[in-house]
Amino acid sequence: MSQVIDAGIDSNSRVFFIKGERAAIVDTGAPDNERKILKALRKAGIPQGNVSILIVTHAHWDHCGSLHALKSTLNVPVMAGWPDAEYLEKGENTPVSRSAAKHATHLNFKGVRADVVVRGEVSLEAYGIDARVFRTPGHTDGSVSVLASDGNCTTGDFLASLYTAEPGVIKQSLKRMIDSGAKYFYPSHGPCVSAGDIFSLDIFTGQG
Numbered sequence: 001m002s003q004v005i006d007a008g009i010d011s012n013s014r015v016f017f018i019k020g021e022r023a024a025i026v027d028t029g030a031p032d033n034e035r036k037i038l039k040a041l042r043k044a045g046i047p048q049g050n051v052s053i054l055i056v057t058h059a060h061w062d063h064c065g066s067l068h069a070l071k072s073t074l075n076v077p078v079m080a081g082w083p084d085a086e087y088l089e090k091g092e093n094t095p096v097s098r099s100a101a102k103h104a105t106h107l108n109f110k111g112v113r114a115d116v117v118v119r120g121e122v123s124l125e126a127y128g129i130d131a132r133v134f135r136t137p138g139h140t141d142g143s144v145s146v147l148a149s150d151g152n153c154t155t156g157d158f159l160a161s162l163y164t165a166e167p168g169v170i171k172q173s174l175k176r177m178i179d180s181g182a183k184y185f186y187p188s189h190g191p192c193v194s195a196g197d198i199f200s201l202d203i204f205t206g207q208g
Contacts (some may be wrong), residue, residue: 001149002124002131003150004153005020007040009040012065013134013157013189014187017046020128020129020148020149022051023052024131024146025037027056027064027156028056028063029065029066029068030061030062033161034066034069048133052128053077053124053128054079057145057146057154057188058080058084058156059080059084060094060106063157064112067088068109068111078113079115079116079133080116080117080118083142084142088113089113090109093108096139097140098103106107111168120134121133121135130148132179132180135172136177137173138169139156142155144156150181151180152182152183152186153185153186153187155188159201160189171202174199
């Protein structure tokens with residue numbers, strides 16, 4: 001069984017590890033976090049050589065700022081959703097959903113090519129991890145979420161109330177993940193939310 005581990009990085013956004021027989025790193029926070037992330041791996045009991053893939057929930061600087069440095073150090077594939085993968089390679093922040101404006105244009109990052117592009121749902125079994133990656137548009141068109149077999153799911157900014165797709169679109173993705181076994185959702189900003197409470201968030205009640 002795989003599990004979600006909060007790396008506990010002091011960053012602009014959370015970094016998570018998905019630990020199974022091998023491990024994935026989900027997001028890398030802002031630039032210059034690579035040493036903190038490698039230290040957190042050791043603290044979590046994950047050998048550096050056990051990391052098999054780097055996953056980007058979406059191409060915004062505070063989620064992939066240290067990706068280039070980690071990719072160079074770990075020499076493992078990078079996974080991202082479409083079309084965010086295109087912006088990731090250019091080192092540009094993806095436009096937020098429902099907006100033509102680019103996000104934080106003054107805070108771009110060093111580009112990285114995605115080796116695996118998620119267009120629907122992808123299993124991480126080939127990487128030694130019992131988990132699945134879902135494309136979950138909402139914050140950006142190519143946002144992805146990662147569901148570990150322990151029922152915990154990292155969502156990036158998919159549930160951010162400031163920039164979201166229509167609530168109905170988000171509900172469809174959430175229902176798919178809940179039907180697939182999601183019990184708790186771990187956003188990159190804000191507290192964990194249980195599957196039972198997820199639809200009481202402001203983005204669904206109209207209070208946000």
